[in-house]
Amino acid sequence: xxxxxxxxxxxxxxxxxxxxxxxxxxPAVLAAFLLALPLGRLAVRLPRxxxxxxxxxxxxxxxxxxxxxxxxxxxxxxxIREPLNAVAALTLFxxxxxxxxxxxxxxxxxxDVRLAAVAVGHSAxxxxxxxxxxxxxxxxxxxxxxxxxxxxxLVSVSAVLGITSLGSLxxxxxxxxxxxxxxxxxxxxxxxxxxxxxxxxxxGRVLMPWRRPAPRRAGSREPxxxxxxxxx
Amino acid sequence: xxxxxxxxxxxSDGTAAVEDFSLTVSSHTTTVLLGSSGCGKTxxxxxxxxxxxxxxxxxxxxxxDVATVRPVALRRSIGYVMQxxxxxxxxxxxxxxxxxxRLNGAPRAEARRRAMELMEVxxxxxxLARRHPGQLSGGQQQRVGVARALADDPNILxxxxxFGAVDPLVRLELQRELRRLQDDLRKTIVFVTHDIDEAxxxxxxxxxxxxxxxxxxxxxxxxLVEAPADDFVSRxxxxxxxRRKLRAAPRPGGGQVVTDDAGRPLGVxxxxxxxxxxxxxx
Numbered sequence: 001x002x003x004x005x006x007x008x009x010x011x012x013x014x015x016x017x018x019x020x021x022x023x024x025x026x027p028a029v030l031a032a033f034l035l036a037l038p039l040g041r042l043a044v045r046l047p048r049x050x051x052x053x054x055x056x057x058x059x060x061x062x063x064x065x066x067x068x069x070x071x072x073x074x075x076x077x078x079x080i081r082e083p084l085n086a087v088a089a090l091t092l093f094x095x096x097x098x099x100x101x102x103x104x105x106x107x108x109x110x111x112d113v114r115l116a117a118v119a120v121g122h123s124a125x126x127x128x129x130x131x132x133x134x135x136x137x138x139x140x141x142x143x144x145x146x147x148x149x150x151x152x153x154l155v156s157v158s159a160v161l162g163i164t165s166l167g168s169l170x171x172x173x174x175x176x177x178x179x180x181x182x183x184x185x186x187x188x189x190x191x192x193x194x195x196x197x198x199x200x201x202x203x204g205r206v207l208m209p210w211r212r213p214a215p216r217r218a219g220s221r222e223p224x225x226x227x228x229x230x231x232x
Numbered sequence: 233x234x235x236x237x238x239x240x241x242x243x244s245d246g247t248a249a250v251e252d253f254s255l256t257v258s259s260h261t262t263t264v265l266l267g268s269s270g271c272g273k274t275x276x277x278x279x280x281x282x283x284x285x286x287x288x289x290x291x292x293x294x295x296x297d298v299a300t301v302r303p304v305a306l307r308r309s310i311g312y313v314m315q316x317x318x319x320x321x322x323x324x325x326x327x328x329x330x331x332x333x334r335l336n337g338a339p340r341a342e343a344r345r346r347a348m349e350l351m352e353v354x355x356x357x358x359x360l361a362r363r364h365p366g367q368l369s370g371g372q373q374q375r376v377g378v379a380r381a382l383a384d385d386p387n388i389l390x391x392x393x394x395f396g397a398v399d400p401l402v403r404l405e406l407q408r409e410l411r412r413l414q415d416d417l418r419k420t421i422v423f424v425t426h427d428i429d430e431a432x433x434x435x436x437x438x439x440x441x442x443x444x445x446x447x448x449x450x451x452x453x454x455x456l457v458e459a460p461a462d463d464f465v466s467r468x469x470x471x472x473x474x475r476r477k478l479r480a481a482p483r484p485g486g487g488q489v490v491t492d493d494a495g496r497p498l499g500v501x502x503x504x505x506x507x508x509x510x511x512x513x514x
Contacts, residue, residue: 116318118283120331120380121308134322210322210364 006180014169021165021192022154028087029148032094039095040102041128054100061096065089065157066216083210086158093154101143105136138211140202145197152193156185166192194222233259233422233504234280235386241405241445250286250445257437258510259387262421265433266428268333269384272445273424275486277390281310285472294390307337311381311419317373319365325351325376326361332384341385352380355409371402374378378410382417391423398410407433428469431456434459 007014039057043050068089070080078085109132117131133140159167169185172178204211234257241250250272254265257263265273278284279291282303290297298306304433310394311332320328325345329347351358354375365373374394381389395403414421425431431438432453440448440456442464449461457476470476480501488501 014238112316112318113320115283116312116314116320118309119281119318121304121306121335123304126335131320131322135320137322185256208322210366231265 003180003183006178007184010181010184014188015167017164017166017168018188018192021155021167021189024083024086024090024158024163024165025148025151025192025196028090028094028155029144029151031087032093032098032151033140035091035136035142036102037096037133037140038206039099040104041106041132043099043103044106050221051105054067054103057099058083058096060092063092066160068092069158069161077172081162083163086155086161086163088152089158090151094151097147099152101146102136105123105139105143106132110138125204134208137204137208141200141208145200146197148200149193152189152196156189233257233294234275234422235292235294235295236279237290239276239279239286239291239506241272241279241284242287247323248444250279253447254289255439255447255450257420257422260418262423262434263394263437263439264423264425264431265439265441266425266431266435267441268443271441271443273441274392276445277392277422277424280388280390281307281312283307308332308384309386309388311383311386313374313377313381313389313391313394315393317365317377319373319376319380321365324362324364325356325368326447328365329376329379329383330387336384338384346383347379349481350383351376353382353413354379357366369402371406374398374406374437377411378413382419387420389421391421393425394423396425396427399454403430410434430458 005231039053043053069086072089073077073080073082075083076085076088078088087126113131113135114127119126122131155165156170159165165181166188169181169188173181173185236253236255238390239253240248242248245512253272253276255263266277267273276282279286280293280298282298282301285299289460290299292298319325319510320331326344326347329350330338330340330343333343333346338346348358348361351361355373356379360368365376368376372395377394381391395406400407406461411434423431423434424442431449438452438456439450442448448468449456449465451459456465456469457471460469460471463472464470475492477490477493477495479495481491483489483500487503490498490501492498
C-alpha cells in the first residue's frame with residue numbers, strides 16, 4: 001500500500017485528529033494571549049518588575065515539555081490523560097513566549113500618543129482598550145503568530161501520554177511501523193500551522209487597517225491651497 | 233479665568249520643576265508661557281487639566297479648584313494641543329477629531345458632523361477626513377490636532393508648543409490662522425513656547441519664565457519689548473544682541489527703509505502709516 005493510498009483510506013480519522021489537535025491548540029493559545037496582556041502591560045507600567053516578571057515567566061519555556069505534562073496533574077488534580085491537562089501545560093509554554101512580546105508591544109506605544117489619550121480625557125480602561133491595545137496590535141500579533149506555531153508543534157508531544165491529536169499519527173506510526181502515518185502527521189501539522197498563521201495575518205489586516213500603505217500618495221505638500229481656504 | 237495660586241511642583245528626588253508660581257489668565261485672552269526647555273512651562277500647562285498635580289498651591293478655573301474636579305471630566309472640558317500633534321495613528325482624521333464629543337456622549341453621527349465642521353474651521357480639505365495621520369503633512373497634522381481640541385467647544389485651550397515641529401513657513405501660516413480663529417472663537421488660551429517671535433505674535437499676555445518655573449516678567453508683548461525687567465528678559469527677547477534694534481532711513485521714492493542693526497533690509501515704512509503698530513515680531 002502506498003502512502004497516498006493509506007492517507008486516503010484513513011482520511012476521516014486524520015481529519016478527526018486534526019480537529020482534536022485544534023481543540024487543544026486554540027484554547028491554549030487564546031488563554032496564553034489573554035493572560036499575557038495584563039502581565040505585559042504591568043511590566044511596562046512598573047519597569048522594575050519587568051525583568052523578574054518577563055524573564056521569570058520566560059524561564060517556564062526551559063521546562064522540558066514531557067515532565068511538565070506529567071507533573072501538572074499533581075498540581076491541578078487532573079488526570080494525566082485529560083485534555084485540560086495538556087491545555088494547561090500548553091498555556092504555560094505559550095505564556096512564556098507571549099509575555100515578553102506583550103511587554104515589548106505595550107512598550108512600543110509612543111509616549112506622545114499615550115499622553116494625548118490622557119489629555120483628551122480617556123479613562124484608564126478606555127485608554128487601554130481603544131488606544132494602547134490597538135497600537136500594540138502589530139507587535140502582539142507577531143508574538144501571537146510565534147505562539148500559535150509553537151503550540152501546534154508542542155501539542156504532538158501529548159500524544160505520548162495518550163491524549164489524541166495529530167501526534168497520535170506519530171505514536172501509532174512508530175508502534176505499528178506505518179511510515180505513511182508518520183508522514184501524514186508531519187504534513188498535517190505543518191499545514192495546520194500554516195493555515196492558522198495565515199488566518200492570524202488576515203485577522204490582523206482586518207483589525208488594523210491603518211497599517212496598510214496609503215492608496216495613493218497624500219497630495220501636494222500642505223500649505224498653499226489648504227491654508228488659503230482658511231484665511232478667507 | 234484661570235488662576236495659578238502659588239503653585240509648586242517638587243518631584244520625589246527633590247528637583248523643583250515649578251516654585252511658588254502665581255498668574256491670572258483672563259477669559260478670552262491668550263497667555264503665552266515663554267521659556268527655554270526645562271523651565272517648567274509644560275508642567276504649569278498640565279496642572280490646568282490635572283495631568284500634573286501641584287505639590288503646593290492650587291489652580292482655579294472660574295473660582296473652582298481643579299483638584300475638586302474629576303480628572304477625566306476636567307480633561308474632556310478643556311482642549312489640549314501638543315507638539316507632534318499627538319494624533320492617534322490608528323484612527324481616521326474624522327474619528328480622531330470626534331473623540332471628545334464621543335467621550336462626552338454625543339451620538340456617532342452628531343460627533344462626525346461636528347468633526348467635519350471643525351475641519352472646515354481649521355482650513356482642512358474635507359477629502360482628508362478618511363485619511364490616517366501618517367498620510368498627512370506635518371502642518372495638516374497640527375491642524376487636525378487643533379480641530380480635535382476645539383471639537384466639543386471648550387472654553388479653555390491648552391497648547392504645548394503646538395507648532396514647534398513644523399517648518400518655519402508652515403509655522404507662520406499656522407500662527408496667522410490661530411490668530412484668525414481666536415478673533416472668531418475668543419477662547420481662553422494658554423500657549424507654551426520657547427520661540428520669542430511666536431510669543432510676540434500670539435500673546436495678549438506673555439510670561440517669561442526662568443529655569444525652575446519662576447517668573448522673570450509678565451506683561452503685554454509691548455511692555456516686554458519697551459521695558460524688559462532685567463538682563464535675563466532682555467537677553468531672552470534678543471534685545472541685547474541688537475536682534476530687535478531697527479533703523480529707518482529715507483527712501484528715494486518717499487517713505488523709509490527699515491533695516492536691522494546690521495543694515496539688512498527688513499521692510500518699508502510708508503509715510504502714511506509709519507505708526508508704532510508695525511510690530512517688531514513680523
